Amino acid sequence: MDPEWLQDLETDEGGEDESRGRLRIPRPAPSPDLRFGGLFSDASMHLPRDEPRGKGQARGMMRSGRLGNTDLSVSRVGFGCSGFGDVFGPTDAPQRLRAVDAALDLGVNFFDTSPYYGLTLSETRLGEALAGRRSRALLSTKCGRYGFAEFDFSAARIRGGLEGSLARLRTDYVDLLLAHDVEFGDERQIVEETIPALRSLQREGKARYIGITGYPVHLLKRIARQAPVDAILTYCRYDLLNQDAGTVLAPFAAEQRIGLISASPLSMGLLTAQGPPDWHPAAKALGRLSDDVARICARHGCEVSDVALRFSLHAPGIDTTLVGAASASQVRAAVEAAETPAPPDLLRAIEERVRQAGLTAWPSGRPENADPEMTAPNSGAPSDAPTS
Numbered sequence: 221m222d223p224e225w226l227q228d229l230e231t232d233e234g235g236e237d238e239s240r241g242r243l244r245i246p247r248p249a250p251s252p253d254l255r256f257g258g259l260f261s262d263a264s265m266h267l268p269r270d271e272p273r274g275k276g277q278a279r280g281m282m283r284s285g286r287l288g289n290t291d292l293s294v295s296r297v298g299f300g301c302s303g304f305g306d307v308f309g310p311t312d313a314p315q316r317l318r319a320v321d322a323a324l325d326l327g328v329n330f331f332d333t334s335p336y337y338g339l340t341l342s343e344t345r346l347g348e349a350l351a352g353r354r355s356r357a358l359l360s361t362k363c364g365r366y367g368f369a370e371f372d373f374s375a376a377r378i379r380g381g382l383e384g385s386l387a388r389l390r391t392d393y394v395d396l397l398l399a400h401d402v403e404f405g406d407e408r409q410i411v412e413e414t415i416p417a418l419r420s421l422q423r424e425g426k427a428r429y430i431g432i433t434g435y436p437v438h439l440l441k442r443i444a445r446q447a448p449v450d451a452i453l454t455y456c457r458y459d460l461l462n463q464d465a466g467t468v469l470a471p472f473a474a475e476q477r478i479g480l481i482s483a484s485p486l487s488m489g490l491l492t493a494q495g496p497p498d499w500h501p502a503a504k505a506l507g508r509l510s511d512d513v514a515r516i517c518a519r520h521g522c523e524v525s526d527v528a529l530r531f532s533l534h535a536p537g538i539d540t541t542l543v544g545a546a547s548a549s550q551v552r553a554a555v556e557a558a559e560t561p562a563p564p565d566l567l568r569a570i571e572e573r574v575r576q577a578g579l580t581a582w583p584s585g586r587p588e589n590a591d592p593e594m595t596a597p598n599s600g601a602p603s604d605a606p607t608s
Contacts, residue, residue: 282327288479303546305338322548362400375417397427403585451479470537485532529557
């Protein structure tokens with residue numbers, strides 16, 4: 221990637237097109253084609269390398285680091301925009317704008333969305349919130365999933381889907397384009413058609429980097445071995461209940477220099493005081509386990525959501541963690557959580573309870589794409605889960 225491709229944003233070739241509210245930015249050039257310690261040990265020993273704070277940068281400003289082998293310097297906390305699609309409840313425009321303002325002011329620069337979130341509502345609203353300041357943000361969106369049970373990973377739909385996303389986001393390119401929830405597609409098609417289509421869009425300058433997302437970590441690893449990608453995003457696989465992203469994906473990503481993104485550190489509401497939404501795919505037993513974890517946190521004088529954030533935001537081998545935020549206070553809480561790890565004695569108590577529970581994942585996608593431990597007969601049913 222030519223590091224100078226974003227030069228001269230204020231010239232006639234770049235700058236702001238007020239008539240459309242979209243940036244005319246020169247097309248980017250295409251990119252050239254661990255084992256870790258105990259999961260609840262002092263995670264600060266294994267943190268991704270941060271870029272140093274600038275001179276005089278205050279505590280509370282977000283640190284950033286490189287996403288895999290890309291030239292994207294992403295904030296440790298990423299802004300997950302599924303909430304902009306009202307999937308967790310209604311939001312209003314001033315609230316969303318204040319959230320984005322707070323994120324940018326605190327150094328959170330990585331924003332992730334999808335046409336699936338709110339059925340294009342999240343993309344539209346994020347584009348509105350970033351109008352006039354696109355150059356301050358790194359934008360990630362997705363393709364291939366367009367509804368609860370609507371998946372199309374064909375090259376034609378990938379291309380057409382991105383054009384729609386670009387219009388809604390009011391931009392001419394995205395920094396990262398991800399095939400969304402690949403476990404609901406055919407593995408061979410993902411490898412032989414979808415990823416080559418993403419690379420074609422990258423060569424055209426419509427996406428700086430490309431990758432895949434999904435829940436089954438072994439499938440993600442298998443696909444990336446067959447068709448190299450720049451980034452992998454998984455969700456609910458590095459939190460207080462499950463750390464499979466750390467054991468399965470992180471060593472592979474480090475070896476292959478692939479960016480690794482974790483989403484849903486609160487396990488899509490399981491690790492909150494109010495509990496998960498009705499659409500959550502977890503079994504009832506996992507809900508009871510999360511209640512037990514919340515009670516352990518309460519005995520230590522802590523809120524479970526705060527502990528969950530502190531734990532996930534200090535994950536070893538993960539470049540950035542997407543935190544769903546729909547308000548400025550949620551953004552500030554996430555940035556503060558990234559500053560201080562959770563208490564080790566509390567994490568040990570949680571670890572013991574989670575170990576007793578055994579399996580802490582759920583089926584997602586086609587049965588043939590499931591992780592080895594997932595054998596439930598309904599594993600092919602779609603999950604109505606926003607993944608960031």
